[in-house]
Amino acid sequence: MTNATIDLTKLAAVDSRRAAKLLQGVRAATLSGQAPPIEPRPVIEESWSRMLRGGVDPEHDVREGLLTLADLELRRRESVLQEVLPVLREGLVSIADAAHHIMVVSDADARVLWREGHPSVLHKADQLGFELGADWRESTVGTNGVGTPLVARRPVQVFSAEHFVSSHHPWTCAGAPVTDPRDGRLIGVVDVSGPFDTMHPSTLALVRSVARLAEAELRNRHLAVLDRLRTVAVPLLSRTGGRALVVDTHGWPAAVHGMTPVDRVPLPKGLGPGRAVLPGFGECTVEPLPGGWLLRLDAGPAGHTGVSRVVLDLGGPREWTVTVSGPSGSWTHELSPRHAELLYLLAADPSGRTAAGLAQDVFGDPSRAVTVRAELSRVRRYLSGVLAHRPYRFHEDAEVEVVLPADPAYLLPHSSAPAVVRARGAGPR
Incomplete structure (x- = not known):
C-alpha cells in the first residue's frame, strides 16, 4: 500500500467519473497484489480482505435464493422494522426519488424486505438482482451498502468500484445499521442506492440520521409498553413480601x-414459569404477566454462585454470547460489540487486566480508563458471579472456553480495537 490519500467524497461530488476511474485502478491493483495508487478506505480494505479470503468472485455476481412471496411476507410481519417504516419513508423516500x-x-440477514423510490432506478436495481427477497450479504454479493454495514456495525458508503463485484460499479450505496434499543440487537439496515453519478456527499449523513430517528421511535414505543406494564406491576408488588420486580420480556x-x-x-434464553437463575441476582421464582414477568428473588446475597464453566462464543460474524453453567443450571447472554471485545481481552489474559491496560488495547489510549470502568460495571451487572475486579479477570475457579471463528480475519469484524486488529491479522493472508 502507498501512503497517498484523497478525499473521495469531495472528488466524487465534483467529478464522479474521475473518482470512479481512480477507484477502478485501486481495486485492480489490490486484486492483483500490486501497490494501488491510493489506499482504499479502511472499512473497504477490510471488506475486500474478507471477500478474498471467502472466495467471492470479483467478476461474477450471484443471483439465487430469492425468498418466495410467502417467506417475504412472513419476514416482513416478524421484523421490528415494520413498526418504523413510516419514519424511514418520511425521511428518505421523497429525497431518494428526487x-x-x-x-x-x-x-439482519441482509434480505431485502422493502424497496421504494424512483421507478427507473427500481428497474435498474432489478437488473442487478437488487430486488425484493434478494440475499445481499457480503459473503454472497461482495462489498455493498447493505451487507457491509451489517458486518462493520456502522454506517458505510460504498462508491462505484469500492463494490467488490464489478457488476455493481455503476452504483453508489449508503447504508446504516438499525439496532433494537430494547436489547441492542441488530435488526437490519436502511440503505439509499442509485447510479454513481447521482452520488451526493451528504447521503450517508442523511441515512445515518434517519436510522437514529427510527431507533428513537422504537425507544418511545418501548417506554409506552413499560408504562402499561407498570400499571399492572405496582398494585401487584404492593401485596408481595420480600424482594421482587416486574420486568418486560427484554428484562x-x-x-x-x-x-x-x-x-x-439479563434474562436467560427460554425463560419460563418456575425456578430460574438470574445473572447477578441468584435464584428466583418466575411468574408470567401480560407483556412481562414477575420475578420473586430468593433471600440472601446473589454473589458468586459456584460457577464451573464459562463459554465465550465469538465464532459468529454479528452475534456473540457468553454462557455460564453451574450447579444451579446455565444461562446465556447476548453481548454487545464493546462487551464482546472486553471479555475477549480478559479471557486472553487469565492473570487479569487493569482499566488502563484495557483502554490501551481497546482505544489505543490508556487515559480512557474511565470509559472502560463504566463498560465493565455494566458487564458485572450480569457477570457479578463470574467476573472479579482489581484487576479485572474471570474467577480463578471458573473454566473459561473461548470459541473463535475458523478464520482469524472474522474475529469481531466490526472492531477497530488495536488488540483485536492484531489478533485478526494472525491468520494467513
Missing part, C-alpha cells in the same frame, strides 16, 4: 419491591 435513488430496507424493569432500583435484568 435524487434518482431508491430506499432499501433489509433485515427492563417496570417496578421493584424490597430492593434498590435496577437497570435491565
